[in-house]
Amino acid sequence: MKHTISVLVENKFGVLARIAGLFSARGYNISSLAVSETMDPSISYMTIVVDAKDENILEQIEKQLNKLIDVISVTDFTKKEHVERELILVKVDYSPKEKNKLEAVLKKYLAKLIKHGSGTAILEAVGEQQQIRQLLEELSRFEIKELIRTGKIAMA
Amino acid sequence: MTGAEILIECLKREGVELIFGYPGGQVLPLFDKLYDSDIKFILPRHEQAAAHAADGYARATGKVGVCIATSGPGATNLVTGIATAFMDSIPIVAITGQVKTFLIGNDAFQEADITGITRPITKHNFLVKDIKDLARTVREAFHIASTGRPGPVLIDLPADIQMQEADLIWPQEVNIRSYKPTYFGHPGQIKKAVKLIAQAKKPIIYAGGGVVSSGAHLELKELAERLNAPVTWTLMGIGGFPTTHKLSLGMLGMHGTAYANYAIMESDLIIAVGARFDDRVTGRLDSFAPYAKVIHIDIDPSSISKNVRVDIPIVGDARNILGQLLEELKKIPDTKEWLNAIEAWKKKHPLIYKKEDAKIKPQYVIEQIYDVTKGGAIITTEVGQHQMWAAQWYQYAYPRTFISSGGLGTMGFGFPASMGVKLGCPDKIVFDIAGDGSIQMNIQELATCVCNKINVKVAILNNGYLGMVRQWQELFYKKRYSHTCITGPDFVKLAESYGAAGIRVTKKEDVRSAIEKAISIDNVVFIDFQVEPEENVFPMVPAGQAINQIIGGLA
Numbered sequence: 001m002k003h004t005i006s007v008l009v010e011n012k013f014g015v016l017a018r019i020a021g022l023f024s025a026r027g028y029n030i031s032s033l034a035v036s037e038t039m040d041p042s043i044s045y046m047t048i049v050v051d052a053k054d055e056n057i058l059e060q061i062e063k064q065l066n067k068l069i070d071v072i073s074v075t076d077f078t079k080k081e082h083v084e085r086e087l088i089l090v091k092v093d094y095s096p097k098e099k100n101k102l103e104a105v106l107k108k109y110l111a112k113l114i115k116h117g118s119g120t121a122i123l124e125a126v127g128e129q130q131q132i133r134q135l136l137e138e139l140s141r142f143e144i145k146e147l148i149r150t151g152k153i154a155m156a
Numbered sequence: 157m158t159g160a161e162i163l164i165e166c167l168k169r170e171g172v173e174l175i176f177g178y179p180g181g182q183v184l185p186l187f188d189k190l191y192d193s194d195i196k197f198i199l200p201r202h203e204q205a206a207a208h209a210a211d212g213y214a215r216a217t218g219k220v221g222v223c224i225a226t227s228g229p230g231a232t233n234l235v236t237g238i239a240t241a242f243m244d245s246i247p248i249v250a251i252t253g254q255v256k257t258f259l260i261g262n263d264a265f266q267e268a269d270i271t272g273i274t275r276p277i278t279k280h281n282f283l284v285k286d287i288k289d290l291a292r293t294v295r296e297a298f299h300i301a302s303t304g305r306p307g308p309v310l311i312d313l314p315a316d317i318q319m320q321e322a323d324l325i326w327p328q329e330v331n332i333r334s335y336k337p338t339y340f341g342h343p344g345q346i347k348k349a350v351k352l353i354a355q356a357k358k359p360i361i362y363a364g365g366g367v368v369s370s371g372a373h374l375e376l377k378e379l380a381e382r383l384n385a386p387v388t389w390t391l392m393g394i395g396g397f398p399t400t401h402k403l404s405l406g407m408l409g410m411h412g413t414a415y416a417n418y419a420i421m422e423s424d425l426i427i428a429v430g431a432r433f434d435d436r437v438t439g440r441l442d443s444f445a446p447y448a449k450v451i452h453i454d455i456d457p458s459s460i461s462k463n464v465r466v467d468i469p470i471v472g473d474a475r476n477i478l479g480q481l482l483e484e485l486k487k488i489p490d491t492k493e494w495l496n497a498i499e500a501w502k503k504k505h506p507l508i509y510k511k512e513d514a515k516i517k518p519q520y521v522i523e524q525i526y527d528v529t530k531g532g533a534i535i536t537t538e539v540g541q542h543q544m545w546a547a548q549w550y551q552y553a554y555p556r557t558f559i560s561s562g563g564l565g566t567m568g569f570g571f572p573a574s575m576g577v578k579l580g581c582p583d584k585i586v587f588d589i590a591g592d593g594s595i596q597m598n599i600q601e602l603a604t605c606v607c608n609k610i611n612v613k614v615a616i617l618n619n620g621y622l623g624m625v626r627q628w629q630e631l632f633y634k635k636r637y638s639h640t641c642i643t644g645p646d647f648v649k650l651a652e653s654y655g656a657a658g659i660r661v662t663k664k665e666d667v668r669s670a671i672e673k674a675i676s677i678d679n680v681v682f683i684d685f686q687v688e689p690e691e692n693v694f695p696m697v698p699a700g701q702a703i704n705q706i707i708g709g710l711a
Contacts, residue, residue: 010334014283018275025276056461063458069280069300072334 002031003058004084004154007046007065008072011037015070019046022064028057032086032151043072047153077154084154086132089114090123091146092139102142109135120145159287160189160318163251166294167195169326172222174198174213174579176206180226181266182253185318198579198608201600203230205572207237208598210248212573214241215559216534217580218371220302221248227255228266231312232273236566238308239277243563244392245365247306249297250274256316257285271312279307284314287322299330304337305456306369337455341470341477346484349427349451349468354487356425356449358494359385362408362437365392365562366430366454366474368555373397375478376429382482384491386498388416390431391547394558399551405498406507409437410697411544414505417695417703419498420445428452430474433463434563439703453477505695507548515688516664518542518617521671522549525587525615528671533585534559534577538570538594541623544693546589568597574612575605585613585675592618592644602654605680613674614682616647619689627692631707651682660684 009015016035023030031049038045052058058076065074077084094102102121106113111125125135129152136147157165163186167175174196179187190197200206203225210221221241225234231252241248255264271283280300282293290313297309353359367376367389373396380387380403387397388405397404408416420426426448431437438444441463452459452466453474460469470477509519522545525533531551536559537543543560552558559577561569574588588595595616605612626640648658657679661670667685674681694708 014271014275017272021275060458060462067456067458069332069335 001052003050003052004077004082004152005048005050005062005065006075006077006154007048008038009044009046010070010072011042011044012070015044018068018070019048019065022068023050026060026064028052028061032149034151034153047151049152075156077156080156082154082156084128084152085126086129086152087124087126087150088132088136089148090125090136090139090144091120092123093120093143093145095119098142105135105138108138111135157322157324158185158189158318159290159313159320159322160186162287162290162322162324163294163313163318164189164193164195165324166291166326167222170294170298171219175222175224176200176209176576177224178203178206178226178230180230180253182227182255182315183224183230183318185315186224186253186313196579198575198604200572200575200604202598203233204237204568205575205598205601205604207234207248207250208240208566208569208572209576210250211237211241211246211569212536212559212576213580214246214248214576215573216556216577218369218556219580220298221246221576222251223248224251226253226266227270228268230266231268231270235273235277238274238310240561240564240566240569241308242277242279244561245306245369246308247301248308249301250308250310252310252312253318254283254312254314257314258316260314270310274310277308278310279305281310281312283312284317287317287320288325290317290322291324292327295327295330296332299332300335304335338471339455339473339476341453341472341480343480345468345470346477346480349470349481350484350486352425352449352451352468353383353427353485354489356489357491358423359383359425359427359489359491360405360419360423361385361387362420362426362428362431363387363389363393363396364429364431365390367393367396370430370455370474371555372429372475372478373555375475375482377401378482379427379478382485383488384495385427386419386495388412388420390434390437391560391562393431394547394560395552395555398553400553407547409434409703410439410699411548411693411695412703413507414695414706415498415501417697417706418501418505420448421702421704422497423448426450428454429478430454432459435463437703438463439697439701439705443702509691513688514664516661516667516685518545518619518685518687518691519549520664521615521617521667521685521687522546522589524668525589525671526550528668528675529585529587533557533587534581536560536570536574536577536586536588538588538590538597539565539567540591540594541619541627541691541693542589542591542594542617544624545617567594571595571612571614572598572601574614575601575610578610578612588612588614590614590616591623592616592620592647593622593642595647596644599650602651602656602680602682606655611678611680614680615671616682616684617687618644618647618684619687619691621689623691624693626690630690630692631696632698647682647684651680656680656682658682658684660686662686
């Protein structure tokens, strides 16, 4: 099962390597990872989505993260009410006659056309995983040339 | 002050009296200042030995051990020693030189990313990139190494920082917002544990290295005596409870006593104190202690419920928590029948070896070392059969008297570790019990011992094999002794060539007098005991089996 974990860490060099090393050394899998500075520049915020087979593994992941000296706190969002979002950029090819269809899809998902040239557009969308998945399904009828996702971020 | 001077002053303020280190290009500024320092400095003949010696010093004294190496190969040579300390939760601070800050990442001469390399084998590590951070870093390194679950910390110090000038700003207190170990058990958990203890009929105390490192041995003894509960221990827990005590079961697990293994399998309550249910202890996990509820006391939350399901976790320092338990204990279980059952197992399946044999049995050598030293020596070991025999056949009465690489199982640990032990405890007789394989892994330290008059005694149980691997090949690989037959030098001549003393023992009747003679010689002594070559360590539980599935060694 996928769990969304947030980790507050000291904003020092090498911290990301410590976190990544912990996961690789113990054979845990990171599905996505988003890192950024917080309002306090000495602290970074990581949102990690992990695939944990069972509760024991998840418990170990949390404990092992907490054990790292640079980790300030660990929260498993799966257990609490929270909002989560992901941002995607999609490059699609479309023919002129498909333009209206594309715009309809964008409108439906509150996605934005942020750049377009001859038959190619770069779209931006923000949403929950479910919405993003549906959007991508609908976009698949156009030709998706490139897709970039930020990974999930979450807030309680 | 220069960075090198700041470092040395900080080490002094941390109470460092002894450093093991090896010079090199990127620590030249530091070594130049060490030349004028009054901190005792020991130059081993290999950086790995510096790390093991610092580790041995820490294990024997409870203080933080310190080692220094240069960048690149000097630093990587420390790695095995750091990993050894990490697996056994030993507080050492390793200081490495690094290439100048502007060369880092440049593949400079003797550059290695040692903070990267040691990240998974240190409790924490630092690369000092600004001299202003140096004093605080040293302070934090010692704090992190010695508090909570202890462990090794590495400080990587570029050569230019060692030379820069700055004021020493000594932080009076260490305050790391993200590092606050828990020292006292949660009162609610203590109450639950007391309740569970009151209901037990077959309790057993399972003690690990945490008892030794937290100094909880007296509280442990009191708890055992108040509960009338038997005590078993891990390799790291040796010395945490007197072996000769009537409630002692000895070590459990793969080479534990049969009665310790039977007892834990039959128990209805395990009180685990500073132990981590390692695979060498539990054997096959799904059949381990099927009737037992588990109270697990450990300072490291991640050790709890990692391998074995725990009913009552109590996070904190073992000594504090045992104290809290002793205060709260009310109803004491009646363990008379339980102790009778254990007594019957002890009678039926004692630790044995064939004593009448005319050849020198390795177990006999260890018994004789115990007898001659009256249990007053500190024993270090290498890794292998001799290590298990040293765990089984010497009777330990006090903590910090058995110094061995438990978690990592590092061959070549015991001899350099014994140097640290002897320097930390100069009044003690220190015996490294070694095999002829292991001793050859750090044998160059003979020079260090002779040069610094570190008069340790090395008992080599010489069987011409890498014995533990040979034993597995005998039992599980149809006696196909693939590359386990090993030759060595003439240990007596070798010792003598270094200026040490050597004694060879080929007859059983000479064993005792050789030990007595070795102790009386005011020098490092190698005793080459030519022991029975194919003796096995028993009892034994094959890897992956339930720990009551014992082969061999049952009377």
